[in-house]
Amino acid sequence: MNVQKPGLTLYGLFIVMAFLAAAALLLGVAVSSILVVLLIYAALAYSINFITGMIGYVDFGHVLFMAIGSYALATLVSYYGANPLLGVGLGALLGLIFALGIGLIILRFRGVYFAIATVVLVLAAYNIVLQFPQLGVGGEIIFNLTFQPLATYFTIWTIVLIEIVLTYYVNRSRIGFGIRAIKNEEDAASSVGVSPRTLKLTGYMLGGLFGGAAGAVYAWSISGVTAGPAFDFTFSLLMLAMIIIGGVGTSIGPLLGAVVVYIPSYFLLTTVAQAQPLMIGLLVIIMALFLPDGIVGLLRRSNQRLRLVLE
């Protein structure tokens, strides 16, 4: 990474985001209802990128924050009749708070122990939710809102935009240097003054915040939440797949990964739904074997100029 170079990656991402905004405004509901799912995927990919992509801790339980956001919005909207935007704010806030509490404990584990702890967390949370009748029978809350596709769309669009800018500047800042050092050699990092505890918790909390916000928008877009799908392990794997395919830790990788995972799965869903996880699984295996640094890594190696500007 070269901090002196102009931010072509950032400008490129801005152009893509501008296209996405224009597409929703000009092409109508049919297109925006497809693109909104793509943006939710991207928001989730960027959120897990703060944890697994940057810090390097594999989080199999990221769906937890998504579920927290979904229940926050569903509860506020269905019981208190609140504005869904308030629900998104609450989802983000609760995601952040839960990440702080959980992170203080499970970030003490490293490697595979951390990964196992994240899986256990989701199983526990699922069963806790089922014990609370306030969260609906079988953890199901359904609400009725007037159809507002553009409001949903531009909320998630704004979240993704914030994530892109934040990822970009974190990577270039002092924190980014510290985070990359930790990802590589936690002990050596602390022996030059980096505090692994603080930086890991920062990354985890950013992941929780944006995971919660994206989960809230997801509940908004499908007008409800159900415990089974909300805690579905597949979602965690999808998020991991997106950043592995796109390029872990980078600013552009999560968006690339979201496109690669979402577009084919959209078409498969309407034809052979069962083939979707199979296809993504195969893709991840191929990437892990031949392109561990994802599409971004491939592009960087293919061209000297891309190597300098892709972040």
Place this chain on the structure above:
Amino acid sequence: MPFLKAHNVSKNFGGVQALKDVTLELPESVVLGLIGPNGSGKSTLLNIIAGLEKPTSGIVRLDNRRIDSLRANRVVGYGLAKTHQIPKPFSNMTARENVAVAVLYGRRNIPSPRLALEEADRVLSMVRMGSRKDAPANSLTVQEKKRLELARAIGTGASILLLDEVFAGLSPEELKDSIQLFKKLHNELRFSVLVVEHVMRAVLSLSQKVMVLEEGRVIATGSPDEIVHDEKVIQAYLGSKSAAA
């Protein structure tokens, strides 16, 4: 004026006593060599001072502050930096980025990555690695990785360096080169150094004072010249029969 002092430090690992009541003083700008046979507790002592391990009993002070309960990354803020016996570069970064991390997070309060990278370049040329600054850290040779460890320690702005076998595993030519470089750096920067070393030639020619550990105890302290003639030291290294001969 930094003055490092370890007082009656002991360390137990389960039933094994790695250090027994070790007391050590490191005045400003002094190079203190720490030698001893394998398993004598040298690295453990260095780790305790650097905050990587907690002593079972005893205290470590820097000037008048106790530092033995601080975590490693906080110790760096007080001006101590340790190199690793087995180099641990951040291998996904270039040499200059490695040093920039130390500049950004050391005690020097340089929060701008751009300025930190410039400073990293300066430190790398000081350790004669200027031509390798853009090399990925995992492509460096063993000697270069050791130099990078040194550059990172200097990059933190430390006034006390804890060097764990930076001269081991080098060819005679590289060793000569490294000793010469170390002398030059010490003359310019005047840091204090606690150097753990197996390579006798290096310790004896660099240190003003040498301390010898055996089985966790200090068995001798003195000038390099006194140490090589000390009965107990000769016994510890060669056994009593050779001492008698």
